[in-house]
Amino acid sequence: MRLRTWVFIHKWTSLISTIFLLELCLTGLPLIFHEEIEQLSGVVEAPAMPAGTPNASLDKIVQSALAAQPRKVVRYMFWDEAEHPNITMVSMASRVDAPPDEFWTVAIDSRTAQVLDQPNDQGFMAVMLQLHKDLYAGLPGQLFLGLMGLLLVIAMVSGVVVYKPFMRKQDFGTVRRQKGRGVKWLDLHNLLGIVTVVWLTVVGATGIINTLDPIVLAVWQNDQLADMVKPYKNAPPMKDNGSVQAAYVTAKKTAPDMTVRLIAFPGTAFADRHHYTAFMKGSTPLTARLLRPVLVDAQTGALTDTREMPWYVKSLFVSQPLHFGDYGGLPLKIVWALLDVLAIIVLGSGVYLWARKYMRHREAQGVLAEAGTEEAQRTADAPGERTGVQVQ
Amino acid sequence: MKVWFWPVVVGMLSAIGLLSALLYDGLGDVVSWLALLVPVALSVWHGWMRRNAADNHRA
Numbered sequence: 001m002r003l004r005t006w007v008f009i010h011k012w013t014s015l016i017s018t019i020f021l022l023e024l025c026l027t028g029l030p031l032i033f034h035e036e037i038e039q040l041s042g043v044v045e046a047p048a049m050p051a052g053t054p055n056a057s058l059d060k061i062v063q064s065a066l067a068a069q070p071r072k073v074v075r076y077m078f079w080d081e082a083e084h085p086n087i088t089m090v091s092m093a094s095r096v097d098a099p100p101d102e103f104w105t106v107a108i109d110s111r112t113a114q115v116l117d118q119p120n121d122q123g124f125m126a127v128m129l130q131l132h133k134d135l136y137a138g139l140p141g142q143l144f145l146g147l148m149g150l151l152l153v154i155a156m157v158s159g160v161v162v163y164k165p166f167m168r169k170q171d172f173g174t175v176r177r178q179k180g181r182g183v184k185w186l187d188l189h190n191l192l193g194i195v196t197v198v199w200l201t202v203v204g205a206t207g208i209i210n211t212l213d214p215i216v217l218a219v220w221q222n223d224q225l226a227d228m229v230k231p232y233k234n235a236p237p238m239k240d241n242g243s244v245q246a247a248y249v250t251a252k253k254t255a256p257d258m259t260v261r262l263i264a265f266p267g268t269a270f271a272d273r274h275h276y277t278a279f280m281k282g283s284t285p286l287t288a289r290l291l292r293p294v295l296v297d298a299q300t301g302a303l304t305d306t307r308e309m310p311w312y313v314k315s316l317f318v319s320q321p322l323h324f325g326d327y328g329g330l331p332l333k334i335v336w337a338l339l340d341v342l343a344i345i346v347l348g349s350g351v352y353l354w355a356r357k358y359m360r361h362r363e364a365q366g367v368l369a370e371a372g373t374e375e376a377q378r379t380a381d382a383p384g385e386r387t388g389v390q391v392q
Numbered sequence: 393m394k395v396w397f398w399p400v401v402v403g404m405l406s407a408i409g410l411l412s413a414l415l416y417d418g419l420g421d422v423v424s425w426l427a428l429l430v431p432v433a434l435s436v437w438h439g440w441m442r443r444n445a446a447d448n449h450r451a
């Protein structure tokens with residue numbers, strides 16, 4: 001392709017997506033630190049107890065949740081021992097098949113089964129998350145932002161192609177400060193753009209994959225999950241769920257090297273009507289993300305099946321940390337935020353450079369047009385006297 | 393090629409930084425912080441701290 005074509009691609013993919021990418025960079029900034037911000041704003045903690053205090057049965061924890069919210073049902077239980085030690089989070093809803101954005105979280109002490117808190121206030125972080133995820137526009141909004149991510153990736157690739165002709169005559173890192181603001185910001189745009197290109201492309205591409213999560217879930221439900229529960233296709237409906245504690249024990253026994261991250265209850269998006277699905281996580285940074293489903297018969301507590309996730313679910317799981325930057329402690333988050341600020345400067349300077357050029361162009365056209373009007377007036381003032389000057 | 397030397401070095405360091413913390417705890421995290429700090433440091437140094445030879449000629 002010719003250079004002009006690449007410049008055209010870079011200009012238009014950027015111009016169309018910039019306003020949304022700026023929005024994503026700005027809302028993403030606090031989201032990088034969501035765990036720290038939640039800690040500071042006072043998240044509930046389980047009281048100190050002697051080490052080795054045994055955990056309560058999960059069935060008892062379910063009872064506590066139902067006692068706190070008698071009109072709701074339990075859909076998920078999940079644990080994060082690093083962030084919320086000794087707390088079982090119970091996610092409830094009005095019905096087991098209620099939409100995924102309807103949920104009510106109850107935090108329960110894993111040892112005493114006492115309700116500690118019901119952390120459901122929709123604060124600043126929830127607004128940031130919604131704006132970042134789908135602009136409050138549901139799945140269409142989410143997929144639209146994915147499309148903007150695609151434009152970002154195209155803008156990055158075309159940006160790399162057009163980088164070379166700009167840099168042919170100067171050394172890496174040159175910023176010509178004495179040659180006017182336009183030249184200075186062009187050099188800064190090139191410098192910051194080229195050093196952040198790998199990071200920003202990875203964050204953009206993994207962001208696109210994250211926007212596809214409802215599609216990935218639907219494919220998994222119809223593919224692997226449907227295949228694992230095939231023997232239950234014609235089984236009669238259950239009267240009520242059996243013991244979740246029994247399912248937990250079976251899951252631990254099935255994958256002894258792993259810990260339970262989440263249990264999905266029968267009839268939810270991650271299980272069929274006859275099973276609890278336990279999602280197990282490994283102990284290394286990578287295997288902690290690659291959850292493994294263990295399906296347990298909800299009535300008998302016996303293992304039905306466990307498999308490795310298919311490649312498309314694994315891609316989604318690996319994309320999450322690479323997008324969030326939450327896999328290397330607080331220092332990595334700080335570096336992530338600094339790179340995010342650089343990305344904001346690249347986006348902003350890109351718009352500035354375009355606007356500057358555009359205004360110059362308009363100005364030039366304006367001067368021409370003005371000259372044209374003056375000329376026309378002069379001709380009108382002196383009828384019959386043709387100047388012979390043709391205005392372009 | 394001269395134009396691409398530093399961009400390729402920074403790009404490879406970024407890739408190492410992105411992956412090391414994902415694959416290894418401990419040292420992997422430290423490598424990741426340092427490697428991903430390189431693009432930030434280069435931006436700040438060249439963009440706002442250093443005066444260029446070209447500018448010094450003119451000054």
